[in-house]
Amino acid sequence: MILSRTSQYAIQALIFIATRPSGEPVLNREIASYLGVPSAYLAKIMQNLCKGNLLYSYRGRLGGFCLREGAEKTGLMQILMMTEGPSFTQDCVLGLKVCSDATACPMHAKWLPIKQKIVAILNDQTLEKLARAVQSGKYRLTDLPSTLLAASSRT
Amino acid sequence: MILSRTSQYAIQALIFIATRPSGEPVLNREIASYLGVPSAYLAKIMQNLCKGNLLYSYRGRLGGFCLREGAEKTGLMQILMMTEGPSFTQDCVLGLKVCSDATACPMHAKWLPIKQKIVAILNDQTLEKLARAVQSGKYRLTDLPSTLLAASSRT
DNA sequence: CCAATTTCGGATAAAATCCTCCGAAACAAC
């Protein structure tokens, strides 16, 4: 509905890393297989997040990725700026090139508060918080195995 | 940020038709040139909206498209169901196949209220309301001509 | 140094979305 696959993978991967002991590099292969996403593609995304100064990357035997110091405080909005670009918040709902308070599309007035709410929540949700939510066991980062999935839909 | 081009074109076109005297067919060509969107592509979209029982279409000399009776009461959500499909509201923000109150992604609890708000607003905004907003002159359906655009950015 | 492992970077493929073209069918005016 809102996020590209690229963004979803990026967020999932970062939360996953945040659930792991900080400082210990996590392999791309491990992340991809845990999340069930294509590892070659995820590798590209990870590379990008490195360039965005969110991750450290180490090559070779004890290589992998880990969060930079302080990166657990990163809000989702910041991540989306890298993966979706600034147009994510700037673009008009109806696709007008220019749509501001001064000259707006007919949805503008109703949409603006919603957009602000979205941005606020995405800013508020940090990797740290989300990782904790996962660690608590109350929330999942990956799909249920298909066996369980079939079972739960039967209940 | 949220809507495909197809959806944006569909909404724009429908609002445009709603601003015109009801019952008088509007040419696809006219809609496309007014909105500044590719007319062959818009034609496909219009065709789809016909199949969704939102529009009547007439071929030949006095042909064109016009809203079905009562279609002015259609909310944007209903239109998006045709153009984006039901997954538009159903999909998980983080991309999980299954994400419900029972078993959820770490964003679920925060996201759900937002999603509901979005759906509510999209349901509330009908073609009629949006057409009136445009007719009032307070809101625009198309981009400003580039000459004016340059001028406004200079102020 | 050598072998194994991992990320890096570029090229390329596959799929989805966006967009175009064209002949056919329907319709109005003459």
Next chain:
DNA sequence: GTTGTTTCGGAGGATTTTATCCGAAATTGG
């Protein structure tokens, strides 16, 4: 009926997004 206009329907092209592949560079351990 003929001509001109418009939508219909299917085929196909272009672009963007998603995904794969592979050789090179970096790193560790023997």
